[in-house]
Amino acid sequence: MKYTKKDLGSYNLHLINTNRLKTITIKVVFHTPIKKEEIMKRIILSDILLQSTKKYNSKRLLTIEAEELYAASIGISSQRMGNYIHTSFILEVLQDKYTEAGNLEKSIEFLKEIIFNPDITEKAFQKDKLDLSKYNSVVAIQSLKEDASNYSAIRLLEAYDKDSPISYRMTGYIEDLEKIDEKNLTETYQKMIENDYVDIYVAGDFEEKEMTALIKQYFKLKKIKKQKENYFLPYRKIRHRKLIAKETIDNSQSKLLIACPYKKLSDYERDYALVLANIIFGGGTDSKLFKNVREKHSLCYSIYSTVHKLDNLMIVAAGIDRNNFRKTVDLITKNLNAMKKGYFTEKDIETAKEFYNSSLLEIDENANRLISEAMAEDILKMDSVEGRMERMNSVKKADIVKVCKKIGIDTVFLLEGVKNEDN
């Protein structure tokens, strides 16, 4: 794998070269500081741009064209990354040697068509298409509760800090939906194209010069923009007494989530010691939480912890019976305290390091992984993949304990399953 970043003035081109993939993946990312009231517009935009373009004026024609390009896949998503919102256009297509000469270029042209030639007439999107996109959003918002894991994660963050971008709902908000019309959505689109920061990532087996020329030919942006705002959310003060929030749902299982913020960490602590701490504590089937809460006490089937670096937060999630709420929270707390006291072995650390390295060794097999690691290097200012393995190997137990001591339990949320119970 070889990663190079080129500053092309109006955007950065990131070339990730590997000979292990038969496909070429191109990800065009538009990013701007996130604003709560703008989320809905970006979501609608992500949907409507994939409904039609000037040239392909229905979703069916658009899909057929993708199929004709030897099943090129194309997608648009809007996600929050720390303080920013990313609207990404992703194309994945087989290399020409597995299809026919010119197929890649035609696919890039197709991607360009979707981004730069939307179905806008007289400064307005088509009303029927907008209605459909709005309808899709209404459905997504209304069915949020159906996915208990996702819904409980949202509710935890809203309890944790309702004013921070951390709790913004990336489905958007119904009250913002009503304000969107064919005309002002066009303005949102124009603003995104003209003002957003742009990064283009290409992963696969290609000639660097050829690819650069192709991208330059099809992606012409005017403005020179320099990124200013920090990607990381500011650190929050940890509550002295943990906040407990509950909500009932007509489900069999209850979802327990715990927000564990940490005090300021150095880059080294965050990128290395914290990662190991999380793997040991709740990273997988060999973790303390899995062993103690699931295997020893049979309290759950699923339990794990994840770190959200840009948000300075670790989250623990488990599916439990509501009657075991106290017991489970106590056990999780006990296990976190044990980490702080250094009750884990050198062997645990070795295993966690192996896990981390093994996962980095596999990134070549997956274009999305390659791109997200390049993003981590570029945005989060992490070390190169090779550098990361080396530094990770030198992390000491004391570093991990030091990090664990900075982690606190701030907010506990229980989505209480009360199905078949008398209230």
Added chain:
Amino acid sequence: MKTINLKGLEMDAYEETLENGLKIYMLPYENKKNYFISFATRFGSDVLEFIDENNEKQVPPLGIAHFLEHKMFEQSSGEDPFTFFSKSGTDSNASTSFDNTQYICYGTKDFATNLRYLLNFVMSPYYTDQNVEKEKGIIAEEIKMYEDMKEFALEMRLRECVYKNHPRRYDIAGTVEEIEKITKEDLYHCYNSFYIPNNMFVLIVGNFKKEEALKIIREELADKKEKTLPTIKSIAEPSKVNEKEAIITSNVEIPKIAYALKFPIKNTSLSGVELDLYLHMLTTIIFGASSLFRERVRQEKLLSSLYTEWESTEEYKVFYLMASTIEPEQLIKEIKKELENIECNEQTMNRIKKVWISSEVRMIDNIDATVNNLYDDIIRYQRIIPNKLELIKNMKLKKLKELIKEIDFKNSSIVKMVKDKD
């Protein structure tokens, strides 16, 4: 060792059968860093009743195959297989299906040690009253987790509508009440009957040397004795669907519908892979991403999400369609209308072939996807299919039209899931 050239994909797979009947399938890669090993038995939730080696009738509680899978991770040494694999940064897992259970590990290091360990731990059952009891709480939470998933609840109700007697009407994991009854004796009866070499296979894909793998498998498993397979009670299943319609309520905002079509295999002359390809072609033309149906229902706001799948049993092919919609009645009408008047032409069929062939080429790049694909072939056709690309290319419109005539589209079930009235 038999070489299987995967035509059009520039890859060779290998197949070997040990004297005790154990099958080994391997697909080594030159340019990958990771490997994936699966050790599987043809034992799943489809087995409700069987005669064991002592000629005794066994009727274990529902969910026994899945429970057994969980309990394989218990070793007499006290060592947890998850912990063992973790030492080399290797992931491990297991899953139970209707007709098989597999134990897997995947990683980049210590191939030989991990392969040896995987084979050994699956060959070493250790069930005690205490460790069986302990698992009940964990599995009960797993069952409840699935019960809360709307699509899952909908699918289970649909299965009851399609099948009158067949075990596919039951959840693979069983029910909280049934698993409470499971004892260590039940587990041993099942283990001794179905975890035997002539009912099992090993599948390895990725970065490894086939000679080395084969040598290890021989060393570890050649001494396991072949046994007579237990007689599984066959369950008569009528051709007709069990129920045509059902309604269930749930805390959903957007209603959901599920549709199933039951097709007895005896009604067609097509069989094996060919039959599956044509059936899949048929439903892709009708309901696929670029179908006219999709465009129409999308524009009329009748559809929010759509999922389709074909299921195989020995005697039946069953098509499942699940969708979210605010207008369930209207969408059902549209589905029926579409099936009564199927339009297919050369052009559409050729485009779908192009998509499928491209997907096969792309998939071989991805070890996880390739493993799943090969695994499904082995389970369903008892072998790796070497010429899938060719079979796709050779599909004919005429054959598809003949197949359409053989299907009774009225032999279908529909389940609606609507909001509780509080």
